[in-house]
Amino acid sequence: MANAPPKTWTIGSLVKWATDDFRARGIENPRLDAELIVAHALGIDRMRVILDAERPLDERELSTLRDLVKRRRAYEPIAYLRGEREFYGLRFRVDKRVLVPRPDTETLVDVALARTARVSLSMRMLDLCTGSGCVAIAIARQRPTSAVFATDVSPDAIAVARENALRLGAYNVAFEEADLFAAKMIQGVRFDVVTANPPYIASGEIETLQPDVRDHEPRLALDGGADGLDLVRRIVAEAPEHLAPGGALAMEVGAGEAAATVELFEARGFREIRVDRDIARIERVVSGLV
Numbered sequence: 014m015a016n017a018p019p020k021t022w023t024i025g026s027l028v029k030w031a032t033d034d035f036r037a038r039g040i041e042n043p044r045l046d047a048e049l050i051v052a053h054a055l056g057i058d059r060m061r062v063i064l065d066a067e068r069p070l071d072e073r074e075l076s077t078l079r080d081l082v083k084r085r086r087a088y089e090p091i092a093y094l095r096g097e098r099e100f101y102g103l104r105f106r107v108d109k110r111v112l113v114p115r116p117d118t119e120t121l122v123d124v125a126l127a128r129t130a131r132v133s134l135s136m137r138m139l140d141l142c143t144g145s146g147c148v149a150i151a152i153a154r155q156r157p158t159s160a161v162f163a164t165d166v167s168p169d170a171i172a173v174a175r176e177n178a179l180r181l182g183a184y185n186v187a188f189e190e191a192d193l194f195a196a197k198m199i200q201g202v203r204f205d206v207v208t209a210n211p212p213y214i215a216s217g218e219i220e221t222l223q224p225d226v227r228d229h230e231p232r233l234a235l236d237g238g239a240d241g242l243d244l245v246r247r248i249v250a251e252a253p254e255h256l257a258p259g260g261a262l263a264m265e266v267g268a269g270e271a272a273a274t275v276e277l278f279e280a281r282g283f284r285e286i287r288v289d290r291d292i293a294r295i296e297r298v299v300s301g302l303v
């Protein structure tokens with residue numbers, strides 16, 4: 014490592030060095046990231062990183078750590094370095110092929126479950142833009158007797174989502190690569206709920222995003238066209254044809270996009286429209302019934 018390294022690297026000295034380095038680069042949670050990287054590289058939990066600060070690191074461990082620190086210095090998301098991210102109490106495999114699941118999106122799961130409480134045992138659900146499969150799989154695990162369908166236009170995302178479903182025992186989810194509602198497996202099916210967390214960043218804003226997101230997460234998962242609402246508009250327009258009577262559309266939108274989305278829901282004839290806030294109190298999920 015650079016900067017006049019101590020003779021023997023220990024867990025503690027490496028965490029300190031990496032923390033200082035990340036902080037200098039404007040990385041948001043430098044100490045947490047440093048601890049997570051060390052925990053991952055050594056195959057131990059974070060508590061041991063703190064408790065075993067004096068433990069020396071051998072050459073092999075240092076070489077793994079060098080590589081991980083280098084990747085984080087280039088702002089690669091910590092979830093890609095670790096290869097996993099927790100969402101709704103489940104551990105999802107993630108890599109650069111899919112968006113990292115966000116805590117905000119747990120609101121979408123909560124809304125979909127609440128909107129379908131009356132059909133819980135036999136629910137049919139479609140998750141559009143499934144990415145890692147986090148929304149579809151979280152709901153499928155909550156409702157093991159339901160039939161969940163999930164689509165994404167990216168074959169890479171579908172591969173990751175399928176792997177997650179198998180690993181997490183969500184055997185009631187079927188996946189297909191498709192542009193929104195074009196999947197063959199869903200033709201003729203009417204759903205109790207359609208969920209979507211579509212790309213919703215305005216194209217012009219992508220360059221202003223944090224480098225973690227801008228330089229590493231899939232562009233296809235972010236870019237929502239000129240005003241961010243290209244996919245939102247298409248989903249609101251097409252969803253009613255795929256919903257059972259009384260079925261719900263629940264969609265995550267970007268900060269500041271809820272009002273425009275509510276207008277789209279109203280114009281398309283949805284009723285009982287509501288907006289739910291995420292854990293940061295931002296208006297995040299718009300939902301309505303047909």
Ligand SMILES: C[S@@+](CC[C@H](N)C(=O)[O-])C[C@H]1O[C@@H](n2cnc3c(N)ncnc32)[C@H](O)[C@@H]1O
Nearest residue numbers: 114142143144165166167192193210212233234
């Ligand atoms: C914001 S990510 C959401 C991923 C995941 N559902 C989540 O919440 O973490 C949006 C996803 O939409 C997919 N996507 C983009 N355009 C699409 C389209 N026209 N049809 C279907 N999926 C699309 C992207 O491949 C990406 O996986």
